[in-house]
Amino acid sequence: MPYTLTPIGTVQSPYTQKFGIPRQPQLVPAAQIILMLNPAFTADSVRGLDGFDYIWLQFLFHDAISEGWAQMVRPPRLGGKQKMGVFATRSPHRPNHIGLSLLRLNRIDTAGNRVRIHCQGGDLLDGTPILDIKPYIPFAEAHPQARAGFVNGAPALLNVIWQPESHPEQLAPEHRALIEQSLAQDPRPAYQDIPERIYGATIAGKEMKFQIANGIVRILSCD
Known part of the structure; x- marks a missing residue:
């Protein structure tokens, strides 16, 4: 019912x-x-x-x-x-x-x-x-020794690099940490790997533009 x-x-x-x-x-x-x-x-x-x-x-x-x-x-x-x-x-x-x-x-x-x-x-x-x-x-x-099927540990993190024109120095430290930690998780669909593509995401009210290639997130702008 x-x-x-x-x-x-x-x-x-x-x-x-x-x-x-x-x-x-x-x-x-x-x-x-x-x-x-x-x-x-x-x-x-x-x-x-x-x-x-x-x-x-x-x-x-x-x-x-x-x-x-x-x-x-x-x-x-x-x-x-x-x-x-x-x-x-x-x-x-x-x-x-x-x-x-x-x-x-x-x-x-x-x-x-x-x-x-x-x-x-x-x-x-x-x-x-x-x-x-x-x-x-x-x-x-809490059962840390339990089997986890196809999920083997935490995902690998990407390196995050701010381009100078994105002006990271203008961000509050907590907002910068949030953005870096979020993008390091690689938000792209798992099947998508297009190095030249520019992605957009809104995090903590900031409009982010970034590219991902070779394990690196390059933040192009933060408005």
């Missing part, structure tokens, strides 16, 4: 478009996000949560719903060429479009009429609906 889920809040994120978002949480430590709970949830709803270093966030891939889902998908880790079953991947194109991220909990702000949960290592689109929040419990949920 069908069920109805009502979001408990929304995500405030520096990523306002899908292109450029990290493919997993914690890959970009500089990605600071805020979980903004609806007014119905008061300080009582998060009492004791500040005693945990990490939280599980369940959310809705709202921007992928219109794209539907498929039984098999092409994971970026496999170069976008080999198919795997959707339930063997973290693809947003799922039957119920539910996502799960493990986030570092920095602090909780309960002042005013909204609860704000500040986290880092976010991999979420701005405006993402929040479905639930749960504390991360290491003894029950």
Whole structure:
């Protein structure tokens, strides 16, 4: 039988478009996000949560719903060429479009009429609906020796070089770190390798133009 889920809040994120978002949480430590709970949830709803270093966030891939889902998908880790079953991947194109991220909990702000949960290592689109929040419990949920299928360790990072005309010195240090860490993840589709192509991404309100070739990201402009 069908069920109805009502979001408990929304995500405030520096990523306002899908292109450029990290493919997993914690890959970009500089990605600071805020979980903004609806007014119905008061300080009582998060009492004791500040005693945990990490939280599980369940959310809705709202921007992928219109794209539907498929039984098999092409994971970026496999170069976008080999198919795997959707339930063997973290693809947003799922039957119920539910996502799960493990986030570092920095602090909780309960002042005013909204609860704000500040986290880092976010991999979420701005405006993402929040479905639930749960504390991360290491003894029950950490299994570092477990097999990870076709996912063998963290992806290799690209080197990031700022062209002088991009004026990186004008950026706040936290914004520069966010941009560098995000682009180092290689946001291109896994099957795409066109050195002469100029890509664009919006990160922390900055319009980035860059090229990628030979393991190097060259940032051409930052407006």
